[in-house]
Amino acid sequence: MIKVLYITSARLSFSRAHTRNIIKTAEYLNQEPDCKAVVFSSAAEPKSVQEIFESKGVIHSFSLDISLHKRSLLCAVVRLRNEYDILYFRDPRLVYIALVARFFLRKRVVFEAHGSHEWRFLKSVWLLAFYAAHGTVFITERLRQWYGADTARSVVTNVNALDDAFFTVDRIVLRKQTREQLQIPDDIFLMGYIGSTWWYKVDVLVVMLPQLAENVKLLLVGMKQNEERHIRSVARTHGVEDRLVIRNRVPSQDVFSYLVASDVLLIPPTLIYPGSICSKIYEYLAAGVPIVAHPAGANDEVLHDGKNALLVPSTQAKPFADAVKRLQQDQQLQNSLGRQAVKDAKQYTWSKRAHDIHVLLQRVAFVKN
DSSP states (O other): OEEEEEEEOSOTTSOOHHHHHHHHHHHHHTTSTTEEEEEEEOSOOSSOHHHHHHHHTOSSOOOEEOOOTTSOHHHHHHHTTTSOSEEEEOOGGGHHHHHHHHHTSOOEEEEEEOOOOOSHHHHHHHHHHHHHOSEEEESSHHHHHHHTOOGGGEEEOOSSOBOGGGGTSOHHHHHHHHHHHHTOOTTOEEEEEESOSSSBOTHHHHHTGGGSOTTEEEEEESOOHHHHHHHHHHHHHTTOGGGEEEEOSOOGGGHHHHHHHOSEEEEOOBOOOTTOOOTTHHHHHHTTOOEEEOOOTTGGGTOOBTTTBEEOOOSSHHHHHHHHHHHHTOHHHHHHHHHHHHHHHTTOBHHHHHHHHHHHHHHHHTSOO
């Protein structure tokens, strides 16, 4: 039995991709044979463990300790040193704990790398976390190359993943129900974007609306109120505010319904770091809806132009508008992209992600410290 202590300072009750990633990864690691993963968080949590599990769609409960607020995460790791075999972390800011665990407690360490950074100081922190680890989980092959990692001491797996329920839902029925709820008639061509505007240039999606037919509307889900104010201001400037359909923060379990209600899903230009990837890609694929995306970071490791998406390597609105027009005029292309997207999505499940990580954990468990 490999016992894993997954440490984090993240507030797991927050509705963020990375918090769901931590919870679901731990959930499915516990479904792997001979593996027990315990999550320790030092953040102040306004919700109970059960409420966190419900908000993240946890099916198989596991050990989650959120009692460490105002106490030292390092002290907890030291206190529990005989109860785990491997320390697992993904936040480079916790590298000091990894260093103590490895060189003073003589424990094996695994780091999950989600990005790179070109700023000198932050780059050194990322690299220190990598060098402190016996093994590293990378979210893209490009990121592994950025670190120059040995393939024997690392694994590449998807950053985000899908529950099996994504592939059993009746997408046609769900689409009809959601569009009725949104009051979107069948003759409206609905472009969808899910997420914040923090890393993504969502302005581009608004600016392209005047270049498209009047029956094209833009659905934006997941923004904060200040982000909505900015987007509405941009839309007013271009005379298209009436073509916006906005739903701010929604429960994570409701996101998929907005995806399948769309006629095309968009990933605008983004500021993600080299080797990083857009975490929403996997749910986009599972929706079976055509995708128009910027190939920033390593998006093109999952999205392939003309096969499961249309890639637009531009930061300007016109090329995105042209790609949407192309889809509107070609129903056969819409269908083929959607079918291939669903087919490709099936390789990105939480079970697959956990299995990839478990293979690395098994290797690390027998590495000499």
